[in-house]
Amino acid sequence: MTATAxxxxxxxxxxxAVMLFGIYSLLSAALFVVMDAVDVAFTxxxxxxxxxxxxxxxxxxxxxxxxxxxxxxxxxxxxxVVVATGSGLIYGTxxxxxxxxxxxxxxxxxxxxxxxxxxxxxxxxNVVTSVLASYRGYDTLGEIVVIFTxxxxxxxxxxxxxxxTALVKSGGMQHHLILRITAKLMLPLIMxxxxxxxxxxxxxxxxxxxxxxxxxxxFILYGLVFGLEDATKVAPPPVVHVIAAAGVLLFAxxxxxxxxxxxxxxxxGVLADEPTKGQHLxxxxxxxxxxxxxxxxxxxxxxxYASYKPEE
Amino acid sequence: MISAQLPALQVVLPxxxxxxxxxxxxxxxxxxxxxxxxxxxxxxxxxxxxxxLSSGTIVYALGGWAAPWGIxxxxxxxxxxxxxxxxxxxxxxxAFARNSIEYEIRAERIHILYTGWMLCLTGLLGITITGxxxxxxxxxxxxxxxxxxxxxLSRDPRSLTAAFRxxxxxxxxxxxxLIGIALLYVMTGTLxxxxxxQRIAGVSDSRTVKTAFIFLxxxxxxxxxxxxxxxxxxNAYAYAPSAVSALFAGTATKVAVYLLFRFFFTVFDPQxxxxxxxxxxLLLPLALVGVFVxxxxxxxxxxxxxxxxxxxxxxxxxxxxGMSLVSVLGVTAGILHLFNHALMKAALFVVLGCVVFxxxxxxxxxxxxxxxAMPWTAGAFVIGGLSLVGVPLTVxxxxxxxxxxxxxEHGWWWLAALVLIxxxxxxxxxxxxxxxxxxxxPSDPSREIAEAPATLLIPTWLLIVANVYxxxxxxxxxxxxxxxxxxxxxxxx
Amino acid sequence: xxxxxxxxxxxxxxxxxxxxxxxxASGNLIKKIVGLNIFQTSVFILYISIGKLRGGTAPxxxxxxxxxxxxxxxxxxxxxxxxxxxTTALGLALxxxxxxxxxxxxxxxIEEQEN
Numbered sequence: 074m075t076a077t078a079x080x081x082x083x084x085x086x087x088x089x090a091v092m093l094f095g096i097y098s099l100l101s102a103a104l105f106v107v108m109d110a111v112d113v114a115f116t117x118x119x120x121x122x123x124x125x126x127x128x129x130x131x132x133x134x135x136x137x138x139x140x141x142x143x144x145x146x147x148x149x150x151x152x153x154v155v156v157a158t159g160s161g162l163i164y165g166t167x168x169x170x171x172x173x174x175x176x177x178x179x180x181x182x183x184x185x186x187x188x189x190x191x192x193x194x195x196x197x198x199n200v201v202t203s204v205l206a207s208y209r210g211y212d213t214l215g216e217i218v219v220i221f222t223x224x225x226x227x228x229x230x231x232x233x234x235x236x237x238t239a240l241v242k243s244g245g246m247q248h249h250l251i252l253r254i255t256a257k258l259m260l261p262l263i264m265x266x267x268x269x270x271x272x273x274x275x276x277x278x279x280x281x282x283x284x285x286x287x288x289x290x291x292f293i294l295y296g297l298v299f300g301l302e303d304a305t306k307v308a309p310p311p312v313v314h315v316i317a318a319a320g321v322l323l324f325a326x327x328x329x330x331x332x333x334x335x336x337x338x339x340x341x342g343v344l345a346d347e348p349t350k351g352q353h354l355x356x357x358x359x360x361x362x363x364x365x366x367x368x369x370x371x372x373x374x375x376x377x378y379a380s381y382k383p384e385e
Numbered sequence: 386m387i388s389a390q391l392p393a394l395q396v397v398l399p400x401x402x403x404x405x406x407x408x409x410x411x412x413x414x415x416x417x418x419x420x421x422x423x424x425x426x427x428x429x430x431x432x433x434x435x436x437x438l439s440s441g442t443i444v445y446a447l448g449g450w451a452a453p454w455g456i457x458x459x460x461x462x463x464x465x466x467x468x469x470x471x472x473x474x475x476x477x478x479x480a481f482a483r484n485s486i487e488y489e490i491r492a493e494r495i496h497i498l499y500t501g502w503m504l505c506l507t508g509l510l511g512i513t514i515t516g517x518x519x520x521x522x523x524x525x526x527x528x529x530x531x532x533x534x535x536x537x538l539s540r541d542p543r544s545l546t547a548a549f550r551x552x553x554x555x556x557x558x559x560x561x562x563l564i565g566i567a568l569l570y571v572m573t574g575t576l577x578x579x580x581x582x583q584r585i586a587g588v589s590d591s592r593t594v595k596t597a598f599i600f601l602x603x604x605x606x607x608x609x610x611x612x613x614x615x616x617x618x619x620n621a622y623a624y625a626p627s628a629v630s631a632l633f634a635g636t637a638t639k640v641a642v643y644l645l646f647r648f649f650f651t652v653f654d655p656q657x658x659x660x661x662x663x664x665x666x667l668l669l670p671l672a673l674v675g676v677f678v679x680x681x682x683x684x685x686x687x688x689x690x691x692x693x694x695x696x697x698x699x700x701x702x703x704x705x706x707g708m709s710l711v712s713v714l715g716v717t718a719g720i721l722h723l724f725n726h727a728l729m730k731a732a733l734f735v736v737l738g739c740v741v742f743x744x745x746x747x748x749x750x751x752x753x754x755x756x757x758a759m760p761w762t763a764g765a766f767v768i769g770g771l772s773l774v775g776v777p778l779t780v781x782x783x784x785x786x787x788x789x790x791x792x793x794e795h796g797w798w799w800l801a802a803l804v805l806i807x808x809x810x811x812x813x814x815x816x817x818x819x820x821x822x823x824x825x826x827p828s829d830p831s832r833e834i835a836e837a838p839a840t841l842l843i844p845t846w847l848l849i850v851a852n853v854y855x856x857x858x859x860x861x862x863x864x865x866x867x868x869x870x871x872x873x874x875x876x877x878x
Numbered sequence: 879x880x881x882x883x884x885x886x887x888x889x890x891x892x893x894x895x896x897x898x899x900x901x902x903a904s905g906n907l908i909k910k911i912v913g914l915n916i917f918q919t920s921v922f923i924l925y926i927s928i929g930k931l932r933g934g935t936a937p938x939x940x941x942x943x944x945x946x947x948x949x950x951x952x953x954x955x956x957x958x959x960x961x962x963x964x965t966t967a968l969g970l971a972l973x974x975x976x977x978x979x980x981x982x983x984x985x986x987x988i989e990e991q992e993n
Contacts, residue, residue: 165596182574223964
């Protein structure tokens with residue numbers, strides 16, 4: 074891993090740097106699995122090695138692939154910053170509990186309630202989902218607002234051109250027969266898998282965020298193979314924007330519903346006659362909101378990059 | 386029932402308004418919604434401040450999960466006061482924004498701007514009100530991403546590079562904060578501020594907590610543009626749309642300075658921050674150098690918006706000076722200046738918005754002689770500028786007065802003198818502008834320049850009147866700031 | 879023994895610093911964004927390491943009692959990953975726009991044009 078990271082730092086070809094970052098991201102996903110963070114691994118693989126790379130390659134295609142060599146002076150400045158920060162951090166780790174220590178405060182405070190009582194209080198086995206969607210659901214609302222903001226920002230800065238540019242107009246890779254057939258076979262599978270991940274997040278790793286990313290990548294695959302024109306026919310950009318906004322609204326309004334039923338904001342317990350049923354319903358709805366916003370935001374990011382045309 | 390839910394509504398209303406602004410897809414309708422919601426948020430913050438002043442700290446458990454398991458909102462004197470500033474400045478600059486934005490931004494992007502504005506307000510209010518450190522990070526990112534967007538919406542291509550630079554530095558800052566949170570979590574197992582403050586006491590001599598303190602300080606100081614971490618600020622303010630500059634000048638850095646107060650005084654004990662870490666020994670000299678360097682740099686600017694940007698860096702220095710005096714009086718001065726500076730800088734940027742609306746530029750040489758053609762605008766600049774300098778009967782005077790009192794309380798007459806001398810520097814850069822707009826002949830006498838329209842002048846003068854009003858009647862501002870300072874210093878009397 | 883328990887964190891610190899180095903040293907805007915991504919991904923690894931419990935398993939509750947790794951850092955990092963990709967998307971969009979306006983994404987060439 075360190076080797077890939079250093080290689081990214083040294084290489085001047087941006088294309089290779091991006092690819093190496095993809096490898097770096099996949100390696101860290103593997104590391105997350107080793108450290109029991111399956112949900113995180115899932116997401117890192119889909120986002121870091123998937124979406125982020127597509128965006129970076131898109132940006133490279135629209136700009137340039139080579140970077141100018143870095144002047145020596147900058148190296149020294151950077152080195153000074155890094156050495157200072159790094160040695161500070163190493164100093165900070167000296168009093169940390171050692172890796173995996175069961176006596177560490179992080180394992181003793183707050184956490185026991187999540188592990189021991191979430192089954193009774195919320196009633197789903199995946200504790201990550203319980204914490205994500207209920208105990209700390211408000212952070213998750215904030216998170217989809219962030220991704221929504223980014224989508225709005227990219228649309229606002231790049232704009233989605235009403236007509237499709239020559240770059241992708243050629244109909245993608247439609248003339249590759251094998252690609253087309255494989256894509257046709259894969260697409261339904263990916264979509265089904267996305268739906269499975271969306272609704273299975275209560276029991277296994279998964280949930281709205283991962284499902285949204287998978288759904289979006291299916292769509293991006295479609296766009297790449299069959300061309301942007303066909304892709305925008307299936308999902309017209311204005312509709313995608315509406316879905317992105319609707320996902321945020323859905324999540325936020327589930328919270329408001331809690332207010333009207335006499336609970337606090339985002340209290341799902343009051344949504345049904347039994348608290349755990351209410352929690353189930355609430356979590357399902359907000360995960361749906363997450364899935365909608367994430368998928369739609371990612372797709373509109375792709376549209377924005379793919380249809381970008383310098384103005385003037 | 387409603388009054389118990391106000392803390393959630395404070396943030397959720399603008400959050401809901403953001404996507405709706407995008408869906409409306411109409412410049413005027415989006416503006417109307419944003420303005421209405423912003424005023425509503427302002428009234429909510431007034432009600433919250435009133436509740437806090439009459440019945441003490443409000444604790445609100447989101448999702449019904451009590452902290453530290455869930456996320457809580459915790460409203461006390463200091464953040465109720467900051468909420469009031471943020472929502473108030475947003476409401477009044479939005480009233481100003483309609484014409485100014487229609488002039489400066491392409492029509493098809495206007496609804497995007499108001500979407501971003503609402504999201505930015507959501508982020509800023511969310512950071513201020515929350516009692517959970519990770520929640521701070523999330524809302525900080527909402528505020529940051531929307532600020533990058535808002536800055537870059539301007540037509541000037543330099544706004545793109547300004548936004549990019551802000552994005553890179555802002556993300557480094559946010560990641561530093563993230564590292565700090567991780568280190569605190571390792572040692573305490575909690576993310577709740579109140580819980581942290583109690584649990585840190587037991588581990589405060591560990592090297593990990595000290596490192597966490599440093600990382601959090603550097604990260605937040607980057608966001609607050611505390612000298613020498615201010616490099617992103619001048620260009621960001623200079624090239625953003627005028628109304629957006631006014632919003633940021635009045636809110637964004639203020640919220641970050643509030644976070645510094647919150648971390649130094651609440652999460653960490655003031656004793657830890659200033660006795661163990663000896664933060665004041667570093668902060669005070671840095672702040673003083675910052676005040677002087679930034680003020681002198683401001684004098685040499687040719688773009689008045691950029692000049693005000695440097696001036697903001699200097700003014701943040703005064704807040705930090707107040708903080709690093711570590712006394713009730715000093716902290717009062719810091720918080721007071723946070724409020725007062727929001728008023729004066731928002732006012733001055735709004736005035737520049739009027740100027741840009743008529744002459745299309747904020748460059749000093751283009752403003753020659755406009756004093757006669759735009760008497761109301763120029764008059765507003767004079768009063769706002771005097772407030773910035775700290776002339777009696779304006780809010781600027783009140784801030785400086787308390788700062789000097791706090792310095793003298795320590796017996797540091799040299800500090801009081803330095804504050805006075807630095808105010809003269811502010812006088813120099815403000816006077817440069819006044820001289821050009823009143824006493825220089827217009828660069829192009831044939832050009833007809835009209836006074837700014839009433840829709841721009843009314844919000845502008847509202848801010849100017851606020852500058853004078855709170856300079857005379859200080860019962861609200863000083864009263865609240867003093868109570869907040871006592872709370873932060875842990876002095877209950 | 880204490881020291882060996884910490885080497886995991888030190889590797890993370892080295893990775894972080896490589897990322898930070900790329901951000902500061904590169905004049906190329908896209909490379910800067912790649913560096914930010916490495917920096918952030920390494921912080922994610924730091925969080926997840928904190929959550930690891932020796933002998934623990936993934937925090938999905940089983941019928942029989944078991945020791946689980948700490949789910950809270952996982953939740954936080956899920957959020958942080960999304961925040962990271964959002965920042966990346968916006969930063970790259972700005973870089974593309976800058977290329978459109980200046981014809982370059984090298985910081986120094988842009989500065990030359992601005993002055």
